[in-house]
Amino acid sequence: MRPVSFCGSRVAALWAMIAVGTPAWPVGVTIVLDFQGPRSERSVQEMKRELEGIMKGSGLAFEWRLRDEAKQATPNYLVVVRFKGKCVLEPVGYLFDERGPLAFTYSTDGAIQPYSEVACDKVVSSVRSAMFGGDYAFADELLGRALGRVVAHELVHILSKSSAHARKGLEMPALSGKLLIAPDLKLDAADLEKLHDLVP
Numbered sequence: 001m002r003p004v005s006f007c008g009s010r011v012a013a014l015w016a017m018i019a020v021g022t023p024a025w026p027v028g029v030t031i032v033l034d035f036q037g038p039r040s041e042r043s044v045q046e047m048k049r050e051l052e053g054i055m056k057g058s059g060l061a062f063e064w065r066l067r068d069e070a071k072q073a074t075p076n077y078l079v080v081v082r083f084k085g086k087c088v089l090e091p092v093g094y095l096f097d098e099r100g101p102l103a104f105t106y107s108t109d110g111a112i113q114p115y116s117e118v119a120c121d122k123v124v125s126s127v128r129s130a131m132f133g134g135d136y137a138f139a140d141e142l143l144g145r146a147l148g149r150v151v152a153h154e155l156v157h158i159l160s161k162s163s164a165h166a167r168k169g170l171e172m173p174a175l176s177g178k179l180l181i182a183p184d185l186k187l188d189a190a191d192l193e194k195l196h197d198l199v200p
Contacts, residue, residue, distance in 0.1 A: 027059060027060060027061055028060075028061050028075065028076035028077065029061070029063070029076055029077050029079060029159070030062075030063045030064075030065060030074045030076040030078050030079070031062060031064055031065070031079050031080075031081060031151070031155075032065050032067060032069075032070045032078060032080045032081065033065070033066055033081055033083065034080060034082040034083065035066075035067075035083045035087065037083070037084065037085050038086050038087065038088050039083065039086075039120075040089070040140045040143065040144070042140035043087060043088070043140045043144035044087075044144065045144065046140065046141045046143075046145055046148065047145075047147040048062075048064055048148065049144075049148070050147075050148025050149060051149075051152045054148065054152045054170060054185075054186060055152065055187075055195070057196070058192055059196050060195065063076055067080075077114070077159075078114060079114045079115075079116070079158055080114065081115075081116045081117070081118060081151055081154070082115075082117045083117075083118045083120050084117060084118070084119055084120060085120035085121035085122075085124075086120055086121060086124065087120040087123075087124070087143070088124070088143075089124050089127060089128065089139040089140065100119070100122065101119065101122075102118065102119055102123050102126065102175075103116055103117060103119060103123075103150045103151070103154050104116065104117055104154070105157045105158055105163075107163070111161070112157055112158055112161045112163065113158075116151070116154040116155075116158065118147065118150055118151065118154075120147075123143070123146055123147060123180070124143060126146070126176070126180060127142055127143055127177050127180060127181055129177040130177030130178040130180070130181050131177075135181070142181045145180070145181055146177075146180035146181055149170060149175070149180055149185055150180070152170060152187075153171060156170075156171055156187070156191055156194075159195055159198055160195065160198070166188045166190070167188075168188055169185070169186055169187050169191065170185055170186060170187050170188075170191070171187060171188060171191050
């Protein structure tokens with residue numbers, strides 16, 4: 001299976017709706033979900049479950065909000081994830097260019113920002129390329145699993161303030177569709193320890 005580029009970085013203006021300058025790494029992390037297109041609620045729930053499972057043992061606790069809830073005060077560290085395209089695995093596939101990153105985290109002057117963007121159409125295409133037979137009965141769950149892994153990958157970059165990748169595990173620079181929907185894909189122990197060290 002051809003590996004798919006997993007993440008990149010871009011310089012972009014920060015969204016004015018979220019304040020920057022949060023205190024040093026709290027235990028709580030609020031992830032604001034900003035969907036630009038249709039989504040499967042079942043996939044979204046599976047995405048949350050997958051990410052929290054991956055981060056188990058990091059010492060971090062997660063709160064999830066949609067964009068229209070983001071203005072409510074929170075004591076947590078804020079991360080915004082924008083989902084572009086269709087976060088839905090439709091019954092009939094369509095041709096889509098898989099080249100390029102599945103997601104990226106914004107940076108400004110080399111500094112990692114708490115803003116990521118997920119290319120849902122590319123994630124869907126990558127997932128579909130690895131599915132066969134009975135997998136289609138669990139399409140929403142598999143897409144959610146893949147999205148959870150994509151978001152978790154970017155979250156490690158954000159929390160560690162590093163664009164570095166690992167040689168194995170979820171933080172590898174490229175993952176195939178097969179790895180995105182595999183029954184188990186974890187963070188390398190060194191990456192998990194790195195996150196654990198951020199918790200005061």
